[in-house]
Amino acid sequence: MSVTINIKNLVKTFEKAEALKDISLNIQPNELFGFIGPDGAGKTTLFRILTSLILADSGTVHINQWDVVNNYKEIRKITGYMPGRFSLYMDLTVQENLEFYAKLFGTTIKENYDLIKDVYEQIAPFKNRRAGALSGGMKQKLALSCALIHKPRLLVLDEPTTGVDAVSRKEFWELLKKMQKKDITILVSTPYMDEAALCDRVALMQSGKLLSLNTPQHIIDDFEGNLFAVKTENMYTLLNNLAAFEKKTQAYRFGENIHLVSHAGTQKTKENITAYLSGKGYREITVKQIKPVIEDCFLALMNNTNAS
Amino acid sequence: MWAFIKKEFLYIFRDYRTMLILFGMPLAQIMLFGFAITNDINNAHIAILDHSKDVVTREITRKLLSSHYFILDSYLKSDKQIKPAFRKGEIKEVVVFEKDFAKKMTTEGKAHVQLILDASNPNTANILNSYTKGIIDTYLFHNLLEEGKIPIRVDVQSTMLYNQQLKSVFMFVPGIITVILMLVSAMMTSITIVREKELGTMEALLVSPIKPGIIIIGKVIPYVVLSFINLIIILLLSQFVFGMPIRGSVPLLLGESLLFLIMSLSLGILISTVSKTQQQAMMLSMFGLLLPTILLSGFIFPIENMPVVLQILSDIMPGKWFIIIIKNIMLKGIGITYFWKETLIILGMTVVFVGMSIKRFSVRLEE
Numbered sequence: 001m002s003v004t005i006n007i008k009n010l011v012k013t014f015e016k017a018e019a020l021k022d023i024s025l026n027i028q029p030n031e032l033f034g035f036i037g038p039d040g041a042g043k044t045t046l047f048r049i050l051t052s053l054i055l056a057d058s059g060t061v062h063i064n065q066w067d068v069v070n071n072y073k074e075i076r077k078i079t080g081y082m083p084g085r086f087s088l089y090m091d092l093t094v095q096e097n098l099e100f101y102a103k104l105f106g107t108t109i110k111e112n113y114d115l116i117k118d119v120y121e122q123i124a125p126f127k128n129r130r131a132g133a134l135s136g137g138m139k140q141k142l143a144l145s146c147a148l149i150h151k152p153r154l155l156v157l158d159e160p161t162t163g164v165d166a167v168s169r170k171e172f173w174e175l176l177k178k179m180q181k182k183d184i185t186i187l188v189s190t191p192y193m194d195e196a197a198l199c200d201r202v203a204l205m206q207s208g209k210l211l212s213l214n215t216p217q218h219i220i221d222d223f224e225g226n227l228f229a230v231k232t233e234n235m236y237t238l239l240n241n242l243a244a245f246e247k248k249t250q251a252y253r254f255g256e257n258i259h260l261v262s263h264a265g266t267q268k269t270k271e272n273i274t275a276y277l278s279g280k281g282y283r284e285i286t287v288k289q290i291k292p293v294i295e296d297c298f299l300a301l302m303n304n305t306n307a308s
Numbered sequence: 309m310w311a312f313i314k315k316e317f318l319y320i321f322r323d324y325r326t327m328l329i330l331f332g333m334p335l336a337q338i339m340l341f342g343f344a345i346t347n348d349i350n351n352a353h354i355a356i357l358d359h360s361k362d363v364v365t366r367e368i369t370r371k372l373l374s375s376h377y378f379i380l381d382s383y384l385k386s387d388k389q390i391k392p393a394f395r396k397g398e399i400k401e402v403v404v405f406e407k408d409f410a411k412k413m414t415t416e417g418k419a420h421v422q423l424i425l426d427a428s429n430p431n432t433a434n435i436l437n438s439y440t441k442g443i444i445d446t447y448l449f450h451n452l453l454e455e456g457k458i459p460i461r462v463d464v465q466s467t468m469l470y471n472q473q474l475k476s477v478f479m480f481v482p483g484i485i486t487v488i489l490m491l492v493s494a495m496m497t498s499i500t501i502v503r504e505k506e507l508g509t510m511e512a513l514l515v516s517p518i519k520p521g522i523i524i525i526g527k528v529i530p531y532v533v534l535s536f537i538n539l540i541i542i543l544l545l546s547q548f549v550f551g552m553p554i555r556g557s558v559p560l561l562l563g564e565s566l567l568f569l570i571m572s573l574s575l576g577i578l579i580s581t582v583s584k585t586q587q588q589a590m591m592l593s594m595f596g597l598l599l600p601t602i603l604l605s606g607f608i609f610p611i612e613n614m615p616v617v618l619q620i621l622s623d624i625m626p627g628k629w630f631i632i633i634i635k636n637i638m639l640k641g642i643g644i645t646y647f648w649k650e651t652l653i654i655l656g657m658t659v660v661f662v663g664m665s666i667k668r669f670s671v672r673l674e675e
Contacts, residue, residue: 051515073517081515085508091322092315102310104516131321146512 001079002185003064003154005050010059012045012208019045020056021140021208032180034199035189036294042208043189044084047158050187051073051081080152080184082143084159094123094142097131098149106148116145118178122171134153134241137168144175155186157181158205162191173198193295204298211301216294223292223300225249225264232277233284241280247272252304254295261300312526316500320530330496334488334538341480350376352436354401355393357384358411364451368421371447372403377439383497390424393473400426401436446536481546482634484609485539486627489565490572492535495593496580497576505580520669528573536562537571555641561634564651568630571654572597574661575626581668601627629653 012020019042026035035043048054050061052072061068063075076112077238088097098120102109114119123141126134131142140160147155160288161169173195182184188199195244196202197216206217213218232238238258242251247269250261262269300307320326356371358365373380380533381399384390391401404422406412412419423440427433501524504510513523539562546552554561575597583589603607605627611619622628630649636647644651 001463048511053511053514077517079515081512085511087508087512089315089319089509090507091319096315096318099314100311101512101516104513104518106517150516203614230321 002183004029004209005185005187006062007050008060010049010061011057012042012049012054013057013232017208019208020049023059023208023210025203025210027082027211030180030183030185032176032186032188032198032200033046034186034196034202035087035205036191036193036196036202037189037205038191039183040207041205043205044158045208046205047081047156047189051079051156052076071297078153080147080155082140082147082148082155082157082160082161086115086131086139086143088131088139088143088146090161091130092128093128096128096133097142098145101146101176102149104290105128105190105240107150109149112149112151115151115179115182116148119145119175135168137172140164140168140172141175144172150180153184155184157186157188159189161195169195189194193293193298196294200257202294204294204301206298206302206305209305211305219297220292223297225261225300226269227296228262228270228273228294229254229286229288229290230260230273230277231257231284231286232282234282238277239281241277245276250300252299259296261296273303309522309528312523313529316527316530319500320534326496330534331538331541332491333491334484334542335545337480337488337490337602338484338542341484351379352400352432353375353398354378354403354436355381355384355390357387357400357402357404358392359407360405362410364410364413364419365405365459366443367451368405369403371443372440372605375439375443377436393667394424394426395622400432401440401568403440403552438562478552478639480607481542481550481552481640484603484633485542485565485604485634486568486605486607487570487598487601487631487632488538488542489535490575490627491593491598492538493531493569493572494535494576494579494597495590497521497531497573497588498525498579498583498593499586502581502583502586505584506586521666524577524665527548528577531573532566532569535572536566539569552638554638556637556643560644561637564630564633564654567651567658571658571661573627574658574665577665578668579660581665605629605631607631626654626657 007023007027010020010023012018017040019079020034023042023046031114035041035046037043045054049068050063051160052068052075055069063079066074068075069077092100098109099251109116117235123134123145126138131139134142144157147157161172164172169192176186176188177198188195192201195205195265196219201213201215202219203213214221216223230238230242235256235258239251239253240250242258242260245251246259247262248260250257250259260273269294270287270289274285277285320330329383356369358369369380378401384395384397384402387404388402393399393402402471404424406420406422407422407531409419423437425433425437428488498521501510504513514520543554543561547554579589579592579596583592600621604611604614604622605625606622607627611622611628614622633647633650633654640646
């Protein structure tokens, strides 16, 4: 029952910028699919085209057999969409918001309660509170309930965890996993790279282009070169010095470390780095070879596309 | 659709500022226009320069001052004092009687009174002028009758039809009804639709299978109801506080108002389709609708006195036609046979605006 999505050669240009540059991809039924990329990557534009809110310049999108341009009415019936901004009525209570969205789709809260139960139970204690007075995480849970109330086959969530605290983010993803089991295809976009690992497959996007499309594990496996986390007692000038290091392909700040990528196959890089840094007068040098995470992959891919 | 209407009502009642604008503004406006901003003249300060000081001039002065229009500021002693008196700014008029006023009247059959007016406000000056003339004329007329002479004179009898006391409330109420219906309907609907765009809820609404027409109707109906309540409040106020009559048929009045309401609402929807933020919508309705309606509809300034260009412009103000209609119903008490043309014009405007806004209101997001 859940849906397949075919996107072919999608192009969308706004007055000043190319938002989408020739995007093609397929999404399988029942998939939890993540679009990962920084602001301005084209995620929202893509979602708006998928939900028939805006029209593409060229290319086609089919959701099941339906074309988003001609059959938008069918698509709107089966789609639950959560826009990037809170799409709630701030002066209405939690309960009233939910009732309104239920009626909008010609259904009732009772009818589909089993679907939203998991989400709604968490906000039920506040059901008489106005939506505007909820915390960010609560608002998103309410918005999710509203998007689910009509039992959609396709759930499109535009940056649902942006501006939400870490605990609520974790809870939110757990909820999505549960929804997926209820036979719903879920598309999520997020600027947080760490969330990518929670998706079945992810598309890494930047400036309207797909950098990579695979399972999170495959993307990490495809990482080229070796990755080192470097730390010294003087972090201030470290980045500049490492950027001048010959055998690296990339060096960037990552948390409290500097991440350095070297070509695959180079030997003894670790020793070389240590020697190079002590030559520059650094002390307490720690260099560790580590496994890349999605963010490392993203930055590497970005580096490649910029170089080519 | 009921869900929509319910939601919209809840929303309006929760937001006390909206409520305040909706119901406070009409009250404030009608009170302001009714009591404070009035063209009627009471208690104008005048000075008198009496060179004659005889029975007749004293009698005329007494008559002038006993009317409630004038208050004596001072007696002047010479012509030289006239200008300084005006400069002080407290007096609006000086009445000058020539020397030997009574004597000249009996011997020559005529005598001179000079009225000097502060015309920095031309309307006031005009009105004071005619009040004074009227009082003097009446006095002389009675005086001559008492002496047994039948005066030979042409007596102009003016009758003020429909508004005998020339109350300015009668002029303002139709204008206020027009302005308020226009403002509440157009501004409030455009703001609430644009608010949905701003909040992002419009995206969620559009993605739902509900038809755009239903979205609009659902949003508009609460405002129709509220504006209608407003209309009734204004009518009751004008009748019981200011004694403004409704001489014509009430259902006809309400019906015409409903038509005008729908016209304003469709204008509001049109505004909402072209504006991206609530502020923009508000500015557009304020400057695009409110000001022209007040200035060009004949509400305050008579259209006949305007330059031709503005007269043509006033023809496209829906308010102008509506004011004509309600004045006809309320003051003249005449039926639709006399203003079917105006009704038709408003109807035509409604059709055009509804058509335009449906065409502009898209099923997709505008970019």
